[in-house]
Amino acid sequence: xxxxxxxxxxxxxxxxxxxxxxxxxxxxxxxxxxxxxxxxxxxxxxxxxxxxxxxxxxxxxxxxxxxxxxxxxxxxxxxxxxxxxxxxxxxxxxxxxxxxxxxxxxxxxxxxxxxxxxxxxxxxxxxxxxxxxxxxxxxxxxxxxxxxxxxxxxxxxxxxxxxxxxxxxxxxxxxxxxxxxxxxxxxxxxxxxxxxxxxxxxxxxxxxxxxxxxxxxxxxxxxxxxxxxxxxxxxxxxxxxxxxxxxxxxxxxxxxxxxxxxxxxxxxxxxxxxxxxxxxxxxxxx
Numbered sequence: 008x009x010x011x012x013x014x015x016x017x018x019x020x021x022x023x024x025x026x027x028x029x030x031x032x033x034x035x036x037x038x039x040x041x042x043x044x045x046x047x048x049x050x051x052x053x054x055x056x057x058x059x060x061x062x063x064x065x066x067x068x069x070x071x072x073x074x075x076x077x078x079x080x081x082x083x084x085x086x087x088x089x090x091x092x093x094x095x096x097x098x099x100x101x102x103x104x105x106x107x108x109x110x111x112x113x114x115x116x117x118x119x120x121x122x123x124x125x126x127x128x129x130x131x132x133x134x135x136x137x138x139x140x141x142x143x144x145x146x147x148x149x150x151x152x153x154x155x156x157x158x159x160x161x162x163x164x165x166x167x168x169x170x171x172x173x174x175x176x177x178x179x180x181x182x183x184x185x186x187x188x189x190x191x192x193x194x195x196x197x198x199x200x201x202x203x204x205x206x207x208x209x210x211x212x213x214x215x216x217x218x219x220x221x222x223x224x225x226x227x228x229x230x231x232x233x234x235x236x237x238x239x240x241x242x243x244x245x246x247x248x249x250x251x252x253x254x255x256x257x258x259x260x261x262x263x264x265x266x267x268x269x270x271x272x273x274x275x276x277x278x279x280x281x282x283x284x285x286x287x288x289x290x291x292x293x
Contacts, residue, residue, distance in 0.1 A: 043067035059136045060094025060112075077132050081112045096132050121154035123147050126218075127184060154218075157246025158183035161219065164239055164252035171258050175226040179239030179250055182219045187241040189222045194236040194251075200224060231256050 043066070051070035055062060058073035065072050066088030074094030075081050081090050081099035093099050093112035101108040114132035121127055124146055128134040131148060138146040162180035169175050181187050190199040191209050201207035211222040220241070226233055238251040 043069070057139055057142065058094070059140050060097065060132070061135075061139070063092045063094065066092075075112045076136060077112050077114050077130075079112050081110050083110045086110070094132075096135065118151055119153050120151055121149045123149045125149075125154050125156060125184070127153040154184040155245055156182075156184040156218075158187040158241040158243060158248045160239075160241075160248055160250045163250035164224075164237065166253045166255075168255040168257065169229050171231060171256060172228050175224075175229050175233075175254060177224040177237055177239075177252055177254070178221065179223075179241075180219060180221045181239075181241040181248065182216070183241065183243050183245075184218050185243055186213065186218065187220055187243045189220050189239065189241045191222065191224045192238045192240055194238065196235075200237075206230075226254075229254075229256055231258060 046067065046069035048069065054071045055073045060074040060076040062071045063074040064070065066082075072091065075091045075097070076094060077097060079090070079093075081093050082088055083099055083101070090110070096115050097112040098115055099110050100113045102111045102113065114130045116132075117130050119127055119129055120131050120134055122134045122137070124143070126137075128137065134146065134148065137143065158181050160179070161182055162178065164177040164179050167175055167177065177191075179189070179191075181189060189211050192199055196202065199209075201209055206227045208225045208227070209222065210225070211220060213220050222239060224237060224239075234254055234256045236251050236253050238249050240249045241247065
């Protein structure tokens with residue numbers, strides 16, 4: 008009786024091993040038996056698509072899997088298949104981690120590059136990763152080094168009409184590589200604003216894209232002498248650009264007609280004008 012049970016257990020173990028061999032042949036398969044089993048491609052999982060760093064064969068050289076990207080843990084040549092292999096243009100290298108040196112994928116070239124999308128990438132590996140993940144087959148290398156582009160106006164300031172005492176906001180958005188410097192000037196006035204005008208404030212910030220810079224000119228309690236042509240001027244080492252807008256100021260005595268609210272004149276008390284200008288720079292006043 009005991010012999011029958013032992014025989015049954017033996018056959019059940021063989022069946023379990025047979026089931027294990029029918030699992031998809033992935034890198035950990037070599038750890039099951041200590042060596043790679045015979046490759047059966049029909050048992051491989053579907054070939055992965057849109058891998059950020061391309062595809063590589065698993066440790067047994069049978070099934071395709073996604074390669075590891077830059078900064079991801081990887082397997083050194085003397086290690087087993089635990090983390091996976093690095094992708095195209097990458098090498099597995101020991102780098103300092105939190106406590107010990109960790110093997111990570113490192114791009115063979117650490118020089119920044121410019122893509123045909125006019126974006127600067129940290130290295131060619133990051134550019135190739137962007138091309139695969141964003142499905143931009145047309146994205147290729149334009150040249151080694153950061154992209155070089157003269158400033159161009161994305162959003163120009165708008166001509167604005169305001170009543171005396173209102174607050175006026177003019178906005179300007181520019182893109183350039185490297186990032187442009189930006190200043191505001193007024194026609195007939197020497198030097199950049201605000202100058203000595205205490206009721207004028209100039210603000211500048213980068214973004215939303217790293218090549219863009221946005222500037223605002225705020226005039227608090229606008230006066231009649233503030234009327235004139237205001238210019239947003241941006242420049243970098245490769246060029247310069249200027250966008251201008253006319254500011255008209257109407258005194259309370261002259262505002263006898265009903266104000267228009269279609270972009271030409273708006274005398275409503277709008278406390279959100281500045282916030283709207285941050286979302287999309289334009290000419291506004293309140």
